[in-house]
Amino acid sequence: MAPVTLKSLLRPASSSAAVINTLLMAVHPGVCIVDSQGKPLQGKPVEGLSGDVRVPIDLEGASLGYAIGPAESARAAASVLAHLAARESEGRALAAEVLHLYREVHLIEQLSEQLAAVLNSSAVAESALGQAQRLIAATHGSVLILARDSGELEPAAAFGDAAQEADLLGPGSPFAASVLERSMGEIVNNCAEDPRALGLACSLHALICAPLRAGQRNVGLIALGSSHSNMSYTAGDLKLLNTIALQAAAAIENAMLCAEMVETARERAAYAAELQAASTVQQLLLQSAWQATPGFEVNSVYMPASEVGGDFFFIAPTPDGSITAVVGDVSGKGLTAAMRVAMILGALRRETSSDPSDILAGLNNVLIAQGQLGFTTACCVRIALSGDYKLANAGHVSPYLSGCEVSTLPALPLGLVPDQTYDSVEGNLSPSACLVLLSDGVLEARAPDGELYGFERLPALTLLSAQQIADTAQRFGQEDDITVVTLRLARAMQM
Amino acid sequence: MKPMKILIVDDEAHLRTLIQQTLEELEDDGVEILTATNGEEALETIRAEEPNLVFLDVMMPKKNGFDVCHAVKNELGMSHIHIILLTAKGQEFDRQRGHEVGADLYMTKPFDPDALIAKARSVLGLPAPGA
Numbered sequence: 001m002a003p004v005t006l007k008s009l010l011r012p013a014s015s016s017a018a019v020i021n022t023l024l025m026a027v028h029p030g031v032c033i034v035d036s037q038g039k040p041l042q043g044k045p046v047e048g049l050s051g052d053v054r055v056p057i058d059l060e061g062a063s064l065g066y067a068i069g070p071a072e073s074a075r076a077a078a079s080v081l082a083h084l085a086a087r088e089s090e091g092r093a094l095a096a097e098v099l100h101l102y103r104e105v106h107l108i109e110q111l112s113e114q115l116a117a118v119l120n121s122s123a124v125a126e127s128a129l130g131q132a133q134r135l136i137a138a139t140h141g142s143v144l145i146l147a148r149d150s151g152e153l154e155p156a157a158a159f160g161d162a163a164q165e166a167d168l169l170g171p172g173s174p175f176a177a178s179v180l181e182r183s184m185g186e187i188v189n190n191c192a193e194d195p196r197a198l199g200l201a202c203s204l205h206a207l208i209c210a211p212l213r214a215g216q217r218n219v220g221l222i223a224l225g226s227s228h229s230n231m232s233y234t235a236g237d238l239k240l241l242n243t244i245a246l247q248a249a250a251a252i253e254n255a256m257l258c259a260e261m262v263e264t265a266r267e268r269a270a271y272a273a274e275l276q277a278a279s280t281v282q283q284l285l286l287q288s289a290w291q292a293t294p295g296f297e298v299n300s301v302y303m304p305a306s307e308v309g310g311d312f313f314f315i316a317p318t319p320d321g322s323i324t325a326v327v328g329d330v331s332g333k334g335l336t337a338a339m340r341v342a343m344i345l346g347a348l349r350r351e352t353s354s355d356p357s358d359i360l361a362g363l364n365n366v367l368i369a370q371g372q373l374g375f376t377t378a379c380c381v382r383i384a385l386s387g388d389y390k391l392a393n394a395g396h397v398s399p400y401l402s403g404c405e406v407s408t409l410p411a412l413p414l415g416l417v418p419d420q421t422y423d424s425v426e427g428n429l430s431p432s433a434c435l436v437l438l439s440d441g442v443l444e445a446r447a448p449d450g451e452l453y454g455f456e457r458l459p460a461l462t463l464l465s466a467q468q469i470a471d472t473a474q475r476f477g478q479e480d481d482i483t484v485v486t487l488r489l490a491r492a493m494q495m
Numbered sequence: 496m497k498p499m500k501i502l503i504v505d506d507e508a509h510l511r512t513l514i515q516q517t518l519e520e521l522e523d524d525g526v527e528i529l530t531a532t533n534g535e536e537a538l539e540t541i542r543a544e545e546p547n548l549v550f551l552d553v554m555m556p557k558k559n560g561f562d563v564c565h566a567v568k569n570e571l572g573m574s575h576i577h578i579i580l581l582t583a584k585g586q587e588f589d590r591q592r593g594h595e596v597g598a599d600l601y602m603t604k605p606f607d608p609d610a611l612i613a614k615a616r617s618v619l620g621l622p623a624p625g626a
Contacts, residue, residue, distance in 0.1 A: 015508070095509075095516045099608045102513075106607035
C-alpha cells in the first residue's frame, strides 16, 4: 500500500482535492503548500514576506510537508490537511484490509478447486502448503500426514530448509505432538523461550501449526515457521491456516479413501482372476473324474453356486467291471474349498481299494493328515455289473433308489476324527432302477419367500433325470452348489 | 509519448477506492488512473481521455455498464478500448449480455486483486513487477 502524501491528497482525482482548493481560496489565496523536501505542491512560496509562518502538516508523527503563509491561514490549512491525511490514511488501511480479505477469498477458492482436482495425498499437501505460503508470511513450512497403518507422522510436503528445522517442523516436533493431542492449532511466537523447545536445535523464531481434521479424526498437521526475529503470528493467521487445514484434511481423507478403494479393487480383481483360474482347473479335474464306465449309464450335473464350488464327484471303473462313484461336499467356500476338492480328487484317483468303506476311511485319514480345517461329507457306492451294490456314507445326503431314500448307517463326516470306520449297506440295482447321488444344494434350494425345497419333494424329484433334478432345484432357488449323479445298468447289459 | 490511462467506473465510492488502490502500483509505470461515478460521466471521460482500459461496473445510475460498453464498442468507434465488466451479477445470462455488447472480459465482485492487476498489466503491455 502506497503511503499517503500531500501530493496524492492534492491530485485532481483525489476526493479531497476540491475541499482543499476551496479551503485555500477561502482562508487566504497566499497560502502555499510544500512537501517535506520543500517542493511546492499548491501555490508558490514568496520569500521574505514578513508575517509568513511555516506550519508542519503531520501524519502519525511524521511530517508530510508544510503550509506556508500568514500565521492564522497557514495554521488552518495545515490543520485541515493533517485531518484529511489522517482520514485518507485510515481509508487506505481499511481498503488494504478489504483487499487482503478479497485475496484470501480467492486464494481459498483456488485451493478448493485445486484440491477437488487431485486424489493424491502428497499433491493435496503440496497445494495446501503452497497456498498457505502465499497467504501467511513464512520462511519454512511442512505438512505431516499420519500414516493409516502405523499411526506415525510422515512428511508429505515442505518448503524452506525444512530438513534443517526438523526438530520443530518434522515428525518428532514437540509442537506437532501437542497440536495433535489437543486437536487445536497453536501459535508460538518465541520458540526459543518455549519449554518444549529446550535442547532442540532451531533457528525459527515463530511457529504456527494447525491440525488437519477430517470429521472427528486428525489426519496430520500443517506448520509454518519464520526465522525472522521480528515475526509474530496472529490469531487471524491461525484462523486462515485452520481454514486451509480443514479443506486439506477433507481432501487428504478423500485421497486416502480413494487409494484404499483402488487397492481393494485391485485385490478383488486379483482374487477374481484367481477364482477364474481355480474354476477352470476344477472343471478340468471334474471332467477327468468321470472315466468311461462300460456296462453302466452314468449321468452327472455339477452346478457351482459361485466361480468355484465345494461339491465334487468321482466316477471310475474297477478291474472287475464294477464302478465306484463318490459324491461329496467340503465345508467352506471359495479358493480354500476348491483346493480341498482338488486334493480329494487326487486322493480318490490314487485309491487302490474299490470298497466304499475303505475308500472313505482312506480319504478321512488323508484329510486328517493334511491338517485341513473344516470337514467333508461324502457318499461312496460300488456297483457290480450284476447290479449288486455296496454303499457307505460319511455324513452326506442319503442316495435315492427309484424314488426311495436308501437307509445308510450314521457316521461322522470326513476330516474330523482320525481312524474312523464307515460301515456299508448292500442292495441290488435292478435293471429298471436308478440310483441317485446328490448334494445338499438340491434339498437346501430356497425359494424367494424363504421356503426350502426340503426332503419331502425328493422322492418324486429323484425319479427325473440328473439334468431335470438339477434344473428344478436351480429354478426353485439355488443357494449352494448342486451336484447330481444318476447311475443305472446299461440297456445292453440288461438284455 | 501518450500516457497510458485506466478508467475506473463505479457508482460506489468504496469500490472505486478498492480498485484504485489495487491499481495504484501502475502509477510507477506512468499509468494515469481516472475515475467516473456513473455511465454518462464514464462516456464523457472515455470520449475526452480515450483510456486504454476501462473497468466498468454494470449496475449504475443514468446509464448502465452494458449500455456504456455497447456505445463505446459500436457507436463511438472506440472498439480498441479494452473493457472489463466488473460486477456483482454473476448469472450466465449477464455474462452472455456482456459478451453481446462487446465486453472483452467479465469479472465478478468481490474481485481477485491479483487477477485484476495482472489483467491490467497484460492489456497495457507492462511486465510483472520484478520480471
